[in-house]
Amino acid sequence: MPNPLPDLVDRSGIELLVNSFYDTVREDETLGFIFNEVAKVNWETHLPKMYSFWETVLFRSGGYKGNPLVAHAKLAPLTEIGKKQFDHWLQLFEETVDTHFAGENAGHIKRCAADMANVIHGKINGVQDPKFDPANLTPEQRARYAKYKSQHEQES
Ligand code: HEM
Numbered sequence: 038m039p040n041p042l043p044d045l046v047d048r049s050g051i052e053l054l055v056n057s058f059y060d061t062v063r064e065d066e067t068l069g070f071i072f073n074e075v076a077k078v079n080w081e082t083h084l085p086k087m088y089s090f091w092e093t094v095l096f097r098s099g100g101y102k103g104n105p106l107v108a109h110a111k112l113a114p115l116t117e118i119g120k121k122q123f124d125h126w127l128q129l130f131e132e133t134v135d136t137h138f139a140g141e142n143a144g145h146i147k148r149c150a151a152d153m154a155n156v157i158h159g160k161i162n163g164v165q166d167p168k169f170d171p172a173n174l175t176p177e178q179r180a181r182y183a184k185y186k187s188q189h190e191q192e193s
Contacts (some may be wrong), residue, residue, distance in 0.1 A: 044140025048092055048099070054146075055087045058133040067125050075116045094149050095142060105153070110161045123158040127151055 045051065059080070062068050072078045092099025112118050130150050134143050158164065 042137065042139040042143075045095065045134075045138045045142040045146060047096075048088065050138065051091045051095070052088050053137060054133060055084060055091060057137065058130060059084065059087070061129055061133060062126075065125075065129065067122060068129070071112065071116050071118070071122070076112060091146065095146055106157060106160055109157050113161045119162055120158060120164075123154045127154045 043050070045054065059072075062072060086101070086103065089099040089101040090103070090105075093101040109118065127150060131147050134147050
């Protein structure tokens with residue numbers, strides 16, 4: 038039987054994940070140049086920042102203080118950073134997690150990454166989550182929300 042993969046349980050696991058992820062990103066055709074040429078990322082500071090970021094997300098320690106939205110919003114006027122780039126980023130992230138880890142925290146970090154990719158993409162590109170796009174509501178939902186709205190307006 039092959040050895041089961043370990044779960045992500047501490048900072049050293051996160052360091053391995055982050056190093057491995059950015060090794061791939063740096064070489065990636067779609068994303069590499071955004072880091073290397075557009076943002077000219079200082080890897081010596083970016084990598085420890087990302088260890089802290091993910092440690093904060095997963096274990097509520099790590100002390101990350103920053104604003105991921107602003108960091109990515111700054112990139113939007115400089116390069117294409119739309120759905121294609123975010124989907125690809127997420128795919129590489131999920132593949133990297135699955136290469137090294139399996140378990141509850143491994144699943145959790147992938148779901149957090151997917152949620153944040155969705156939010157960051159939505160905010161910087163002004164795209165709503167399709168689940169909440171009024172164009173995608175069913176007639177039944179539309180009627181229900183209209184009723185709710187009119188009740189609410191009467192109350193206030
Ligand atoms: C198309 C997808 C993405 C691209 C091209 C991208 C690129 C970048 C770049 C170039 C930086 C700035 C590095 C620097 O100048 O120091 C950065 C920072 C960062 N990114 Fe991303 N990113 C992407 C998606 C994401 C997602 C989905 C997340 C979260 C799950 C994320 C989390 C972060 C964080 C936490 C920082 C540090 C922000 C700070 O300065 O505090 N990124 N990213």
